[in-house]
Amino acid sequence: MKKSIVIVDDHILIAKALEGIIDNFNEFEVIYVCENGKDLIQKFEEGNPIPDIILLDISMPIMDGFETAAWLAKHHPNIKVMALSMQGDDNSVIKMIKNGAKGYLLKNTHPKDLETALTRLDTDGFFYPEWASKIIFSNFNKDQEAEITVKISDREKEFLKYTVTELSYKEIADRMCCSPRTVESYRDQLCDKLDLKTRVGLAVFAIKNGFAN
Template structure:
């Protein structure tokens, strides 16, 4: 059984090219294409049209990628979003991740990396190429500045060490000899203390403050 993909991009030629490329990936298939978020909303009223992954452009008429990602996060949280854009600015990367995107690729990405990203998002939950991680470092630097003195428990610091790995929260709980629910409580506590909303943000904080092993 193949994982299903929907392409949301107002550039028809790009959408058709993506469909052609993905047709060569053994684990994936494209269900359909949409030109904006509003058209996607209408499609998703039919349960048969709900995909595993949505490849989402940012700059679109009627309803752009930011609005669409927020709507998807609220109404279809199980659908994984991968941003596919020409915009490599740190503000856009951070905003899309906060809106629910699980990956961020540029439109000049090689098909090999596109397939790798699709597999990673399905198997591990996210995919961020090196340039996107560097962009996050740059964009979050100002947000992280001055927060080193925040009081963290030893268990929270231990949890932060694992945020830079590819382990799932369940696997982290096994490493920390506690329940997954306890690990989630560490995560939520850190989100509140550090003013963050994503694991990526926690990982960047851990690295920049010398908490990563």
């Protein structure tokens, strides 16, 4: 079964063009398009299907992408939100991530790269291209750093090294000569130990504490 996608973008021609591109992907399909966050909420209230993924523009009238992402994080945390915008500045990226977006792409992304990003978002739970990752890492506040107050095993340290790469969890498992389930257990254990919630948080911790070398 294909993963369902909703596009939220006030530029209808762009949204429809994007819908046509995605509907040619093997694993994804667009189930409907909304003009802004308020339109999306209304669609939900009317009983329309809840999608697996939402592609969310930022600059929209009535209810923009920042507000919409925050609403989704609160009311539908299982939906994976991918920002898709012309805005690639630091403030926009950081604010969208803080508001719950699990990925960020620019609208000039090649269709093949979009398909890859959607696949990674679906399988890994997030996707940030290298340029966005650099913004996230360089803008993390000091108060978000985790101090090393717990014991981290050698295998967990090895896993931390890979969190800063673009490798999928399956690819990390291949590098570590173990199963993807084992890699997921390293992730879950470290998140519990360090009071973190995402791979981005683990990657930032790894960089700031010297595990990414």
